Amino acid sequence: MRIVYLIILAGLLWASGLAEGCAQHQVVTGRLVLLDEQGAEEALSYANVTVLGLPDSSLVKGASSDKNGMFTLAFRRNPKTEYVLKASFTGCVPLVIGLKADADTLRLGTLRMRDDALLLSEVVVTAPLKAVEQKGDTTVYNVDAYPTPEGSYLEALVRRIPGLSYDPKTLEMKFNGYPIQEITVNGKDFFKGNKDVVLENLPVKFISQLKVYDKPTEQEKKTGMKSNEKNYVLDLKTKREFNGSLLTYAEAGYGTHKRRDLNGRVMRFKESGDNFMVNARSTNRNFTSADEDNILNSVNLSASKKVKEGLDVSGNVNYSYTRNGSQSGTYNEQYLSNGNQYALAESDQSGKNRNVNGHLNVNWEINKRTSLAFSAMGRYGDSRSRSESRTATFNARPEADTKNPFAHIGEVDKGTWINDNRQQSLSQGDNVDYDLRLELVQKIGEKDDFLSFDLSHGYRRGTQHGYTLSSIDYYQLQNAAGGDSLYYQNQYRRTPQSSMNDEARIAYTHAFNKRNRLQLSYGVEREYEKLDGATFDLSPFEAEQPDLGVLPEGYEAGEIDSLRTRSHSRTLRHNVSLSYNYTSETWGVVASVGMNPQRRSIEQATGEHRADTVARSVEWRSQLSLSYQNEGSFWVLSYSGNTSQPRLEDMVAPTDYSSPLYIRRSNPHLRPSYRHSVHTIFNNFQKGISVSFSWNQTFNSVTRSTLYDKETGGRETMPVNINGNWGIMGNGSYDKRVKQFHFTLSASGGYDHNVSLINEDVSRNVNSRSVTGATSLSSNIRLAYLPAWGNIDLTGAWSFYQSENSLQGRNTYTRNYTCGVESSVNLPLHFTVSTDADYTFRSGTGMSGAEDNELLWNLKVSWKFLKEKRGELSVYWADILSQRKSFTRYASATAFSERYEEQLRGYVLFSFAYRFEQMK
Numbered sequence: 001m002r003i004v005y006l007i008i009l010a011g012l013l014w015a016s017g018l019a020e021g022c023a024q025h026q027v028v029t030g031r032l033v034l035l036d037e038q039g040a041e042e043a044l045s046y047a048n049v050t051v052l053g054l055p056d057s058s059l060v061k062g063a064s065s066d067k068n069g070m071f072t073l074a075f076r077r078n079p080k081t082e083y084v085l086k087a088s089f090t091g092c093v094p095l096v097i098g099l100k101a102d103a104d105t106l107r108l109g110t111l112r113m114r115d116d117a118l119l120l121s122e123v124v125v126t127a128p129l130k131a132v133e134q135k136g137d138t139t140v141y142n143v144d145a146y147p148t149p150e151g152s153y154l155e156a157l158v159r160r161i162p163g164l165s166y167d168p169k170t171l172e173m174k175f176n177g178y179p180i181q182e183i184t185v186n187g188k189d190f191f192k193g194n195k196d197v198v199l200e201n202l203p204v205k206f207i208s209q210l211k212v213y214d215k216p217t218e219q220e221k222k223t224g225m226k227s228n229e230k231n232y233v234l235d236l237k238t239k240r241e242f243n244g245s246l247l248t249y250a251e252a253g254y255g256t257h258k259r260r261d262l263n264g265r266v267m268r269f270k271e272s273g274d275n276f277m278v279n280a281r282s283t284n285r286n287f288t289s290a291d292e293d294n295i296l297n298s299v300n301l302s303a304s305k306k307v308k309e310g311l312d313v314s315g316n317v318n319y320s321y322t323r324n325g326s327q328s329g330t331y332n333e334q335y336l337s338n339g340n341q342y343a344l345a346e347s348d349q350s351g352k353n354r355n356v357n358g359h360l361n362v363n364w365e366i367n368k369r370t371s372l373a374f375s376a377m378g379r380y381g382d383s384r385s386r387s388e389s390r391t392a393t394f395n396a397r398p399e400a401d402t403k404n405p406f407a408h409i410g411e412v413d414k415g416t417w418i419n420d421n422r423q424q425s426l427s428q429g430d431n432v433d434y435d436l437r438l439e440l441v442q443k444i445g446e447k448d449d450f451l452s453f454d455l456s457h458g459y460r461r462g463t464q465h466g467y468t469l470s471s472i473d474y475y476q477l478q479n480a481a482g483g484d485s486l487y488y489q490n491q492y493r494r495t496p497q498s499s500m501n502d503e504a505r506i507a508y509t510h511a512f513n514k515r516n517r518l519q520l521s522y523g524v525e526r527e528y529e530k531l532d533g534a535t536f537d538l539s540p541f542e543a544e545q546p547d548l549g550v551l552p553e554g555y556e557a558g559e560i561d562s563l564r565t566r567s568h569s570r571t572l573r574h575n576v577s578l579s580y581n582y583t584s585e586t587w588g589v590v591a592s593v594g595m596n597p598q599r600r601s602i603e604q605a606t607g608e609h610r611a612d613t614v615a616r617s618v619e620w621r622s623q624l625s626l627s628y629q630n631e632g633s634f635w636v637l638s639y640s641g642n643t644s645q646p647r648l649e650d651m652v653a654p655t656d657y658s659s660p661l662y663i664r665r666s667n668p669h670l671r672p673s674y675r676h677s678v679h680t681i682f683n684n685f686q687k688g689i690s691v692s693f694s695w696n697q698t699f700n701s702v703t704r705s706t707l708y709d710k711e712t713g714g715r716e717t718m719p720v721n722i723n724g725n726w727g728i729m730g731n732g733s734y735d736k737r738v739k740q741f742h743f744t745l746s747a748s749g750g751y752d753h754n755v756s757l758i759n760e761d762v763s764r765n766v767n768s769r770s771v772t773g774a775t776s777l778s779s780n781i782r783l784a785y786l787p788a789w790g791n792i793d794l795t796g797a798w799s800f801y802q803s804e805n806s807l808q809g810r811n812t813y814t815r816n817y818t819c820g821v822e823s824s825v826n827l828p829l830h831f832t833v834s835t836d837a838d839y840t841f842r843s844g845t846g847m848s849g850a851e852d853n854e855l856l857w858n859l860k861v862s863w864k865f866l867k868e869k870r871g872e873l874s875v876y877w878a879d880i881l882s883q884r885k886s887f888t889r890y891a892s893a894t895a896f897s898e899r900y901e902e903q904l905r906g907y908v909l910f911s912f913a914y915r916f917e918q919m920k
Helices: 002-022 117-122 154-158 195-201 218-223 648-652
Strands: 024-035 041-043 048-054 058-064 070-077 082-088 095-099 105-114 132-135 138-142 164-167 172-175 178-185 207-214 232-238 246-255 260-268 275-283 295-308 311-334 341-365 370-394 417-444 449-478 484-511 516-537 565-583 587-606 609-630 633-644 656-659 662-664 673-684 689-699 701-708 715-722 725-738 741-759 768-785 790-805 811-827 831-844 854-865 871-878 887-891 895-901 907-918
Touching: 024 082, 048 070, 058 070, 070 082, 082 105, 095 105, 154 164, 154 195, 154 207, 172 232, 246 871, 260 907, 587 648, 609 648, 673 701, 715 741, 790 887, 811 887
Parallel strands: 024 105, 178 232, 662 715, 701 741
Antiparallel strands: 024 041, 024 070, 048 058, 048 082, 082 095, 132 138, 138 207, 164 172, 172 178, 207 232, 246 260, 246 907, 260 275, 275 295, 295 311, 311 341, 311 895, 341 370, 370 417, 417 449, 449 484, 484 516, 516 565, 565 587, 587 609, 609 633, 633 673, 656 662, 673 689, 689 725, 701 715, 725 741, 741 768, 768 790, 790 811, 811 831, 831 854, 854 871, 871 907, 887 895
């Protein structure tokens, strides 16, 4: 009987093998173009291409055309089934072609589709437009499925789409929790660094589709070796009828408290990728600090050009000038083993920055086997900042308000004072830097084997000029007369520095098959850094009233030899790595291991102290990642670990005495650190679910051991290795849209374990271990009603932050509760009313109740008029109740601090804007 079973089993296996052998593996290729009434052809990118089985039209395989209209589908034929290829695109007549079984590779050539605009009157649409489509790892949103109010811009569309979010305050855009790195137009690089411009100024009516995908680099695209780093890009596909249209915009606004907003833009887009934009702005409407002279002036020019087939060029030039001033108060509590140390500080500072930078990118498909990418970046900047500050240190907690820490300083017991430092400082600097990079990828043989070459060069140069005028009263020290000791300083420091970095890398990628790839790479890197610092004592040259920032004649004679610093360092590093990629329709594996043998040398001198050393070491890094993707779900689990050598400056630098209250030493006994982490994330794009978790730990992490001087309040630090630093973080979100309602819920939590060493007794060489555990929790909820006439958003948020230190058992916590409403309504006669209000309730250690709460309410009323409603008058009233506040709290292994910054209260801004859209 067993023999009969074996015979039957063998027969079944033979039959299944025969059936498998009879099934034909077929590859279908072609190119889709749109044929207009004049007979001109235009590539159809992102069109739907499917293989259907007859007679029931069952889906066998699906894909989409690329930016040039090309498509490829591979499927296994059943000899008893007939197959057809169907191509479809919004606004075009579907195309259906029979697929013959007479070839393993079926080349269909150019397939021409026609616009169905003339047939629309005869068509009755009964099926709803599919709002979102998942094509592999690409998410495509059809814009017409998300109605927006007339005249809306891209920002209004984004808030209606599940999974996408944009914060106009931080200018941060995310896709399912991941940051959107850049925005492209019709697949071409364009809006790098200018996401807010396109979000707030590109009309929705220009866009047919939004596409979000993880964009590989040019080298990754060629070789197929993809890393785990996410580089999400939002691509905008413009409607063909707007191809080549010109968009212009100008706005002028002025209001109370010197608020102003002047800006203008000119933009043009083409499906071919020939785009340009000019943007100029002078504004201070987004500054919230109390200084009314804050301003941002900027001019940006961006352009992209398809020079010829396979050759694309893009670049931008940017200029900016910023003036930013602020007034702040700070409370700090330093953890010590026997009674903590406390500090109060207030500061009034202002700064000016001017910056000019430019980028150039060239991507060239030389032929089917060779591609080249070149990028260049250059920047020039200069800055000037000035501040006046006062800092006082105590050995008992002073009763003071962080908003105005020195308002009642006279009431603090003089016996608790340690020092009182009053300081004026001025800093000026300029810098020039540039980076060049060249990547060449060459295909080898007929398989998917590649050689890639990378060359890069970077250079930076700058000079800083610093002026300091300060006086420090020491209340625990006595002078020769028996009174409080006083330290006075009037110094100028000049610090020119430069650095250079060169790297060459070669990599060989071998494809075992379409799913398995192995890459071996070798690179050599050279770094050089040079710094020369000189400090001058200006007190012998000063007049009765020192003029900060003015160098007296003959100041060079006041150079302080003990503070002269020279540092020259060189690093020669070899980078060797081995990487493996496995990619299928559902599974992915990324594994790599690398080593960096290096030789580091440093020559350093401070005054008469010299340090000259050479160190040879090897750093290791490793990574392993497993991913799964199927039917809109994505899951990844990854581990990474790497060693890092301590900085040579931390090991051999001479002791720095430039500040009497902060002395820095080095430690030649530092050991390498090893940091490893685990990260996992799960996303179901269709259901709107996202969950992530991460954990990290560092062995032999470098921290600064601190020795406190109770008499002066000064500190002396030295780098040491320590264990016990780790952290854990998790978050989850749910994003769902049902018709005109959009619901979002998110929550996150984390814990950080930070360790340091403290010694407050100079006579004892014993360090106390200071451990701070910090817990953070937060949650957010949003319910939005998004009809065609506007939006109504209800939001709620809760956050909790707690820190506890081991030395004193100090437990500090903060809770914030926020609820808000945001709405925008289109009214008759082309009026629009927009308002938002947020009430924040705060509680926690040291919170003074209702005084720390705030209600922020903003209101905007606008009216559109003139031809085609191109003109717009508006009035914007910010912070109507004048309650804006700014509190921040932070805990580390050694201290707890709280900071308050004075804020600009309510203001009104009147504006006139004009928009013009010239259709080609």
